[in-house]
Amino acid sequence: MTVYSIGDRARAFALQVASYRLKTTLATLTDEMASGETSDIGQRLQGNTQSLALIEARITLTQQFQRNASEAASFAKGIQDVLGAVETQTSTLGLSLVAEPFSETTSLLAMRADEVEQAFETVVSRLNGAVGGRYLFSGLNSDAPALTSGTAILDALVAETAGLTTANDVVQAVSDWFDAPVGGGGFLDVAYQGTNGVSQTISVAEGQSVEFGTTAADPALRDVLKGLATAALVGRGVLAGQYHEQRDLMQRGGQALLDNSSRLLAESARTGLTQQFIERAQAENSAADATLQTARNNLRIADPFETAGKLTQVESQLEMLYSVTARLSKLKLVDFLR
CATH class of the missing domain: 1.10.287 (Helix Hairpins)
Incomplete structure (x- = not known):
């Protein structure tokens, strides 16, 4: 055996x-x-894992859209905050420059000119604001500030208006400088550092995207700078010794700010519509993600x-x-x- x-x-x-x-x-x-x-998901699905792979791919895509939407929401909020702050500051300042009578003293006029110049510097700083390392009003050049410094802009305007003797001439020279096309040696060449005519596009949901086309070169914002710069030139010695011309120049700058207020509000309203669109996309992404997560869990359970x-x-x-x-x-x- x-x-x-x-x-x-x-x-x-x-x-x-x-x-x-x-x-x-x-x-x-x-x-x-x-x-x-x-x-053992393979055994659970009897080797047919294609449906699970498709669901997980859709989940990854939906979550990326949601991250894009969150970034777009932050960007839109940054733009809206700047527009609101600029509109509040300039409308109040414009009203005071137009409606507040100046006494016949150069000291009061100088004090108001300093206030306007500080406001100009503040607005330029706000338009150079950034969110998440991306500058808000530079167009596609979002890695660089939209504008040069306020001091550099005023220096260029002082040189542009040198030798002029009336408020009308100064206002016209400032307007021409700000409205000059690319290559004309004006605002777009000297002060603005962003892109023109091209919007930033961000996909926030499947088949849905938002565009951010507001830049510091847009007429609504350019005219804000124009009105402030017109009045601020008094503090730089433009029309020195001509009190009435200087007072007229400041009032003309204030009137420009008031006339532009409606365009600023319209720009803010457009940004508000963009924010609403992004919020709807975020809600749709959340609902889609929840549905896909449930479907995936049912396969993996x-x-x-x-x-x-x-x-x-x-x-x-x-x-x-x-x-x-x-x-x-x-x-x-x-x-x-x-």
Whole structure:
């Protein structure tokens, strides 16, 4: 009769393999119970994982759209905040320059000129604002400020109006400088550093995108700078010694600010519509993501009752293995030879 047997080392190795297999299965089933998802998605879907891959691709795309929408919302809010602040500041200042009578003193006129110049510097600084490292009013050149410094702009205008002796001439010269086309040596060449006629486009949902075309070169914002600069030139010594001409120049600048107020409000309203569009896109993205997540979970879900049954079975097998191992460890040669 042929007797088959294995040695002690082989038996120990076999027990180790069985113990490792059961412990691995136990850990896998425990993770499934904790997460609610199956560990072997291929077996769960019987090898047909294409539908799951498509759903996960759509989830990734939807979440990217949502990140884009969040970035666009921050960008739009930054633009809206600047437009609101500029409109509030310039409308109040314009009204005071037009309606407030100046006494016949040069000191009061100088004080008002300094106030206007500070306002000009503030507006330029606001138009050079950025959100998330992207400048708001530079068009596609969002990595650089929209404008040079307020001081540089006023210096250029002082040189442009040198030798003029009437408020009318100064107003016309300032207007021509701001309205000059590219290549004309005016605002677009000297002061503005962004792009013209091209909008920033951001995709915020599938088939939906928003455009940000508001720049510091737009007429509404350019005329704000024009009105402020016209009045601020008094503080730079333009028409020096001609009090009435200087007073007229400041009032003309204030009137320009008031006349431009409606265009600033219209620009703000357009930005508000963009914000509403982005909010709707964010809501649609959230709903789509929730639906896709549910569909993915339904494909990946593990049956808790089946998992619990397998877990109990593996625990019983592991206990039995430990029991057998404990008995084998107590065997003696004398007992075997009896």
